[in-house]
Amino acid sequence: FQATLTHILPHFDERMLWMHPPPAMLGWAPFSAIPYTPAYLLWFALSTGLYAWMGLKITGSRWALLAAPFFAGFTMDFVYAQNGAVLAALLAGGLLLRKDYPLLAALPLGYLTVKPHWAPVVFLALLAGRHWKTLGAALATAIALYLLSVLAFGVETWSAFLAQLD
DSSP states (O other): OHHHHHOTTOOOOOOOOOOTHHHHHHHHGGGGSSSSSHHHHHHHHHHHHHHHHHHHHOOTHHHHHHGGGGGGHHHHHHHOOOHEEEEHHHHHHHHHHTTTHHHHHHHHHHHHGGSSSGGHHHHHHHHHOHHHHHHHHHHHHHHHHHHHHHHOHHHHHHHHHHHTTO
C-alpha cells in the first residue's frame, strides 16, 4: 500500500500508519485479494455509492446524489483511499434503521468501533435515545467483531496494533 501510494503520489508521507484496530481488517481484507488499482476503484465506487445512497435516504432528495462529492472528506477518501464516506454511510444507515429494525441497525453501528473514537459517540446517542435493543446488539456486534479478528488474524495483530500506538 505504502509503495503504491508513494509511486502514485510522490508527496505521500510514508510515515502514515495503519491506525485501525484489527476488526477493521475484516471489512477490508477482501479487497486484498485483487490487484491494487481495481481494488482501489472498487472501494471508491462502493463507498461513494453507499455514501450517496444514505444521503438520498436521509434527505429524500436526488440532489443529495449530486452533493455527495462535495463533502470535504471526499477528496481525502479519493486521494488516499480513506474510509470516511463508507463509515459515515454506516453511521447514517444504523441510525436510520434504529427505530424499525433495532437489531439490524446494530450491525453497522457495531462495526463503527473500527474507529474507536466513534464508539462513545454512538453509545451515548443510543443511550440518550433509549434505544436499548440497538445499544445492546451494537455492543454484542463490536465484541463479536473483536473476537472474530483474533480468530481470523491472530492475537499477534492486536500486539502489533497496540505497540504502534506508543
